[in-house]
Amino acid sequence: MTRGGRTKDREAPSERRCLVTGEVQPKAGLIRFVAGPDGVVIPDLAEKLPGRGFWVAADRPTLEKAVAKGLFSRGAKAQVKADADLIDGIEAALARRVVELVSLARKAGDAVAGFEKVKNWLADGKARVLLQASDGSDRGKGKLWTPPGGRWFGCLTASEIGLAFGRDHVIHSALAPGGLTDKVIRDASRLNGLRGHIGSSAAGKDSRADER
Template structure:
């Protein structure tokens, strides 16, 4: 407790302070970083690496600022270095995590892919998250809808989403409530922040709905 009787920010469950903005927010909107054995900053996307960690908002500009301004060294109180491509490392790592989690969710029977299967799941009210490829055609994606209270993400490309289903390309995916869905929501939200918009690096391509 502080002298004024208020609980310190760091004691709030599930919240951390961003070393860039100074704001305290839920961990789901932040990325944890630690210093590796060689003194180089490493993203701890699973939040399991040992040692003292610091947190940065899941935002490309924030991570780049932390690296450029020496904020990691200040936060860790150690002479650490951040690689120039740190934001890209975080983006690539989050993309792999989302792809792998969606794949596991599919194998557990909680995720479907393809226009007709997703449309059927929507009609049956079994969708908590609608996934649509960033480089899918707007016309095809516009034929589906996000249910009230559900989430929509367009942070994966068609080829990335396809990896989750063992196909070359997938435009539409739907996640049912439960299972790994909440974990996917957290990492997909972080990935959206790193890609700065849902289109990602491959936005602008036009693929047919699959």
């Protein structure tokens, strides 16, 4: 509440302006950067590093433009430089974060893998996210469906999802609602942008098993 008794619209800004496009959008679609003490740009994926933050949309063409045109210096209000492998490093870090979050969700009982288990969770309304391997067959993936009001992602490979479940590879997985799943949605959305929406064929409506 304010002193006048009015309720604040929001406790903290949930949107930021992209340094490159100038567009204001939710933070979930942006990546925060800070300038390190050595004048090198540092991606702050957890959004916790101290210092002046500047934001860029989480898609590869926009990030490439920021690097090529030296736009990070404008955001930092100082002369800074970006490592040559900055974007690839962000992509790899996001993939690790998503795998680790899914692994934590699995250990908490909030994630399952395998066609039949995922299908049952979808049918019972237990799933909020359907996560399918980018290199799985479209025919097999199309036999499952995005949870109503939930999300679908195809930004990880079968081996990457497999890491989260202690297997060599996993094609289909699902996550229940919860705080960890919210973080998966945030980082998987960003990873989609870095990987050009890899595995972007939509999940289907039918449900019969032919893949694990």
